[in-house]
Amino acid sequence: MGEVVRVEIPPRLEYLALARTLVVAAAGMHGPWSGHRLADFEVAVSEACTNAVEAHRLVDQDGPIAIACVSHADRFEVSVIDRGPGLDAQVLRDLPAPSGPARQGREGGFGLPLIRRLADEVRFESSPSGTAVHLVLRRGDTRG
Amino acid sequence: MGEVVRVEIPPRLEYLALARTLVVAAAGMHGPWSGHRLADFEVAVSEACTNAVEAHRLVDQDGPIAIACVSHADRFEVSVIDRGPGLDAQVLRDLPAPSGPARQGREGGFGLPLIRRLADEVRFESSPSGTAVHLVLRRGDTRG
Amino acid sequence: MNLGLDVSDRDGWAVLAVSGEVDVATVPRLREELHRLVADGKHRIIVDLDKVDFLDSTGLGVLVGGLKRVRAHDGELVLVCTQSRVTKVFEVTGLTKVFAIHDSVDAAASSGG
Amino acid sequence: MNLGLDVSDRDGWAVLAVSGEVDVATVPRLREELHRLVADGKHRIIVDLDKVDFLDSTGLGVLVGGLKRVRAHDGELVLVCTQSRVTKVFEVTGLTKVFAIHDSVDAAASSGG
Numbered sequence: 001m002g003e004v005v006r007v008e009i010p011p012r013l014e015y016l017a018l019a020r021t022l023v024v025a026a027a028g029m030h031g032p033w034s035g036h037r038l039a040d041f042e043v044a045v046s047e048a049c050t051n052a053v054e055a056h057r058l059v060d061q062d063g064p065i066a067i068a069c070v071s072h073a074d075r076f077e078v079s080v081i082d083r084g085p086g087l088d089a090q091v092l093r094d095l096p097a098p099s100g101p102a103r104q105g106r107e108g109g110f111g112l113p114l115i116r117r118l119a120d121e122v123r124f125e126s127s128p129s130g131t132a133v134h135l136v137l138r139r140g141d142t143r144g
Numbered sequence: 145m146g147e148v149v150r151v152e153i154p155p156r157l158e159y160l161a162l163a164r165t166l167v168v169a170a171a172g173m174h175g176p177w178s179g180h181r182l183a184d185f186e187v188a189v190s191e192a193c194t195n196a197v198e199a200h201r202l203v204d205q206d207g208p209i210a211i212a213c214v215s216h217a218d219r220f221e222v223s224v225i226d227r228g229p230g231l232d233a234q235v236l237r238d239l240p241a242p243s244g245p246a247r248q249g250r251e252g253g254f255g256l257p258l259i260r261r262l263a264d265e266v267r268f269e270s271s272p273s274g275t276a277v278h279l280v281l282r283r284g285d286t287r288g
Numbered sequence: 289m290n291l292g293l294d295v296s297d298r299d300g301w302a303v304l305a306v307s308g309e310v311d312v313a314t315v316p317r318l319r320e321e322l323h324r325l326v327a328d329g330k331h332r333i334i335v336d337l338d339k340v341d342f343l344d345s346t347g348l349g350v351l352v353g354g355l356k357r358v359r360a361h362d363g364e365l366v367l368v369c370t371q372s373r374v375t376k377v378f379e380v381t382g383l384t385k386v387f388a389i390h391d392s393v394d395a396a397a398s399s400g401g
Numbered sequence: 402m403n404l405g406l407d408v409s410d411r412d413g414w415a416v417l418a419v420s421g422e423v424d425v426a427t428v429p430r431l432r433e434e435l436h437r438l439v440a441d442g443k444h445r446i447i448v449d450l451d452k453v454d455f456l457d458s459t460g461l462g463v464l465v466g467g468l469k470r471v472r473a474h475d476g477e478l479v480l481v482c483t484q485s486r487v488t489k490v491f492e493v494t495g496l497t498k499v500f501a502i503h504d505s506v507d508a509a510a511s512s513g514g
């Protein structure tokens with residue numbers, strides 16, 4: 001496993017920009033990433049962090065949200081770890097297609113679709129004591 | 145106590161720039177800081193991080209170095225925490241004045257003098273299992 | 289907060305030039321500004337996103353909300369953006385079918401709207 | 402690595418323009434470049450630090466080392482810097498008494514050296 005950079009932020013929206021800055025700097029050290037792939041990935045990471053902050057709010061959890069970055073031979077991986085209520089498997093299953101008609105009527109709910117589309121791979125690990133979202137940026141992928 | 149941002153980096157010099165970026169972003173959220181005081185403080189923090197990386201090398205410690213940022217009512221404080229061999233109290237006592245003649249003959253050893261001069265306050269806590277350097281940037285200080 | 293908002297007029301359109309980072313922390317100011325414009329009777333709005341460095345899902349949501357508001361007054365809300373890092377989030381959410389996205393404020397102002 | 406080095410000639414001086422961040426990770430390249438210049442017989446060197454965003458103690462150390470090397474050949478090493486964030490580290494270490502620091506490459510090149 002590669003070297004890990006880990007940052008912990010208070011569960012407040014004001015810290016999202018800082019988390020993004022850190023992730024972009026860490027990924028930049030382990031690039032290069034073609035085109036705007038890192039910029040796309042940054043959006044996915046930011047959405048996951050937003051959801052983590054909102055998850056902490058739901059359960060009045062003041063503790064930090066952790067963001068861990070690991071560079072592997074084949075990929076750069078960011079894990080966003082919260083201590084919120086956990087993510088219902090149903091939410092993930094019910095997720096409409098990003099460009100489906102259900103999206104456009106609403107003002108919210110674009111987060112998970114963006115995560116799915118802008119990261120090369122996403123894994124959710126969830127329990128009633130929290131959620132970890134693992135976002136993958138693959139090397140050698142020239143999309144973007 | 146204020147909110148804490150904490151980052152852990154591998155004990156490698158390549159990660160110092162990332163640590164600086166994080167500290168400057170965190171301090172920037174809790175400013176404003178007059179003149180180039182934050183830039184000066186950044187140098188002090190960077191020197192403390194360099195020493196931490198070197199301390200890990202001395203004892204072949206692969207574990208992370210932690211950098212914690214806390215904003216208090218009267219100050220912004222950064223703690224650089226390593227698991228190196230500890231800092232001899234003698235080193236701190238023997239430290240020549242920054243601009244003393246002993247400095248200028250050597251190519252190294254400007255680190256601790258810069259830390260002392262560019263942070264508003266410094267505290268060292270050390271034991272054989274590691275060192276914590278606490279660097280303070282005071283509010284309302286218009287030096288700089 | 290790293291968000292800039294600047295309002296001007298152009299050929300009967302209100303031009304809202306946005307710069308910096310639109311995220312969940314800064315988006316309330318964008319929402320307020322759009323609501324204020326509509327309340328002031330500006331129902332033809334160009335949102336210029338060309339100086340935006342970052343745009344997240346809440347930014348999309350506020351723009352969709354703005355579009356609904358002006359359309360309720362038979363108005364229009366169109367976008368200006370040439371940066372792929374920003375247009376990408378419209379593409380992957382299917383919103384390129386919902387918004388007219390122009391290359392410049394000039395092109396937007398002379399669009400049918 | 403975020404360090405730029407560019408060498409040129411000016412009125413008998415070698416001008417080493419440094420940009421970006423000089424820290425313990427990037428400083429080996431600055432040290433090599435200075436040693437190479439001296440080995441090439443350039444003993445009058447202007448180090449232009451005006452585009453430097455960050456300079457730490459190891460950067461100071463390498464400049465002190467460079468000064469010693471050129472002086473061993475009866476040469477000179479002078480600095481250009483107008484940015485207070487960089488000049489500050491020279492001040493607090495007393496190195497403003499050791500280095501001549503000029504406002505521009507022109508001023509440095511026409512200095513006694």
Ligand SMILES: Nc1ncnc2c1ncn2[C@@H]1O[C@H](COP(=O)(O)OP(=O)(O)O)[C@@H](O)[C@H]1O
Nearest residue numbers: 051052055084086087091108109110111112131
């Ligand atoms: N980390 C998380 N913990 C708990 N619930 C989550 C988490 N991430 C997402 N969710 C759930 O998934 C839903 C959809 O998220 P998203 O697509 O980002 O849209 P929005 O946050 O705008 O509702 C959220 O409303 C929330 O119920």
Ligand SMILES: Nc1ncnc2c1ncn2[C@@H]1O[C@H](COP(=O)(O)OP(=O)(O)O)[C@@H](O)[C@H]1O
Nearest residue numbers: 195196199228230231235252253254255256275
């Ligand atoms: N965190 C630390 N752990 C152990 N020793 C330290 C630490 N920080 C500083 N020192 C000791 O203090 C000495 C002086 O440090 P410094 O002034 O930064 O100069 P330099 O690192 O160039 O020798 C170091 O050589 C080291 O022996």
